[in-house]
Amino acid sequence: MLSELSRDQLTELHGSLRAGYDELRGRGLSLDLTRGKPSAQQLDLSNGLLELPGPGVYRDAAGTDLRNYGGLTGLPELRAIFGELLNLDPGLLVAANNSSLAVMHDSLVFSLLHGPVGAERPWKDQPVTFLCPTPGYDRHFALTDSLGIRMVPVGIGPDGPDVDEIARLVADDPSVKGLWAVPTYANPTGAVYTPEVVRALVSMPTAAPDFRILWDNAYALHHLTDREITPVDVLGLAAEAGHPDRVFGYASTSKITFAGGGVAFFAASKANLDWYLAHLGKRTIGPDKINQLRHVLFFGDAEGVRSLMRRHRGLIAEKFAVVDRVLSERLGEHGVAHWTEPEGGYFISLDVADHTATRVVALCKEAGIAMTPAGSAFPYGRDPRDRNIRIAPTFPPLDQVAAAIDGLATCVLLAAVEARLAGDGQDAGSDREEVVGSTSR
Numbered sequence: 179m180l181s182e183l184s185r186d187q188l189t190e191l192h193g194s195l196r197a198g199y200d201e202l203r204g205r206g207l208s209l210d211l212t213r214g215k216p217s218a219q220q221l222d223l224s225n226g227l228l229e230l231p232g233p234g235v236y237r238d239a240a241g242t243d244l245r246n247y248g249g250l251t252g253l254p255e256l257r258a259i260f261g262e263l264l265n266l267d268p269g270l271l272v273a274a275n276n277s278s279l280a281v282m283h284d285s286l287v288f289s290l291l292h293g294p295v296g297a298e299r300p301w302k303d304q305p306v307t308f309l310c311p312t313p314g315y316d317r318h319f320a321l322t323d324s325l326g327i328r329m330v331p332v333g334i335g336p337d338g339p340d341v342d343e344i345a346r347l348v349a350d351d352p353s354v355k356g357l358w359a360v361p362t363y364a365n366p367t368g369a370v371y372t373p374e375v376v377r378a379l380v381s382m383p384t385a386a387p388d389f390r391i392l393w394d395n396a397y398a399l400h401h402l403t404d405r406e407i408t409p410v411d412v413l414g415l416a417a418e419a420g421h422p423d424r425v426f427g428y429a430s431t432s433k434i435t436f437a438g439g440g441v442a443f444f445a446a447s448k449a450n451l452d453w454y455l456a457h458l459g460k461r462t463i464g465p466d467k468i469n470q471l472r473h474v475l476f477f478g479d480a481e482g483v484r485s486l487m488r489r490h491r492g493l494i495a496e497k498f499a500v501v502d503r504v505l506s507e508r509l510g511e512h513g514v515a516h517w518t519e520p521e522g523g524y525f526i527s528l529d530v531a532d533h534t535a536t537r538v539v540a541l542c543k544e545a546g547i548a549m550t551p552a553g554s555a556f557p558y559g560r561d562p563r564d565r566n567i568r569i570a571p572t573f574p575p576l577d578q579v580a581a582a583i584d585g586l587a588t589c590v591l592l593a594a595v596e597a598r599l600a601g602d603g604q605d606a607g608s609d610r611e612e613v614v615g616s617t618s619r
């Protein structure tokens with residue numbers, strides 16, 4: 179353990195690590211672990227889409243000509259497939275264009291300009307605060323910040339966010355209008371919200387009558403093990419709790435088929451869907467229904483999607499295993515870091531020694547290893563302990579993942595020793611109870 183070393187031993191270790199780092203920097207690496215993108219091999223799994231729907235095929239099962247205007251809710255056949263996959267009533271699901279982030283943007287802008295169902299006035303005419311489970315999804319936080327919405331971090335553990343903290347905040351402050359949620363394989367921790375947590379979120383009293391949970395099922399189908407978790411029927415639970423309009427749901431095929439050419443979904447109560455479509459109809463006459471048709475033909479049914487996702491797992495699960503193996507071999511005995519071992523999703527959350535994450539990322543950059551900026555998983559990019567780093571292993575080839583994580587481990591150790599020698603390092607092994615994710619070391 180690093181905490182057990184004397185200053186002389188730390189100095190000796192620092193010299194060894196510095197030599198190793200100089201050798202690493204001299205390799206001229208160019209490795210990228212910044213974004214959770216599908217690899218080219220994953221994208222190849224869906225190349226059959228490029229041949230669909232085929233000459234003369236442009237009608238849905240009802241005979242509608244999909245080349246024309248209209249169809250704001252999207253193809254019923256595709257909604258049925260993803261209603262089954264997401265454990266939602268297909269009648270409460272809208273199939274849109276390729277980006278779920280765009281759907282999130284629209285639902286937030288519509289709320290700001292017009293107020294959602296149950297609002298006393300548009301959100302733009304009052305203070306608005308969103309609760310952000312942290313570490314969390316940086317794109318959620320960037321979107322919220324861009325719209326001038328105040329963000330407040332809340333804690334998250336392996337079973338979901340801190341419901342007691344959330345209940346306290348929503349009960350007393352009518353400005354708290356929203357809660358971001360990635361309920362299955364959360365970004366970046368891999369947390370999976372339990373049914374008990376979901377019931378608490380949809381049933382708790384709120385000072386704001388128009389409080390919304392923005393329920394992003396971005397990774398719900400991205401399993402890394404044989405245990406394929408079924409998404410919770412959040413709309414059904416919200417209706418049972420007497421708050422049917424509390425949830426705005428989102429999903430997409432972005433990491434299922436083509437990241438830039440998939441289909442996004444919006445899920446909500448009947449009242450919320452009527453509200454959303456009324457405003458959406460002013461912005462567009464309908465989505466790309468031909469693209470939706472090619473997805474229906476490509477998938478066939480829900481089992482076709484599940485089969486495709488198992489092939490994805492065959493390509494990326496080993497990369498996650500390599501990350502865990504290398505981190506264990508390089509860092510396990512030193513007690514300077516913890517990381518999650520997710521059962522699904524696209525990320526691993528790494529906590530290094532306090533006040534060293536920024537230094538680690540800088541060292542990596544100098545060595546040719548690009549990492550997401552330290553603090554990016556926190557609102558406003560501010561990690562108060564400067565310890566969290568998100569690892570995205572899906573895009574690079576397997577050998578590059580191993581090389582990048584080995585280099586990252588060198589930087590983690592070097593930064594930790596530097597901090598201890600400077601007199602302000604802390605024992606990362608002393609705060610295990612605060613590590614978040616499915617499991618952790």
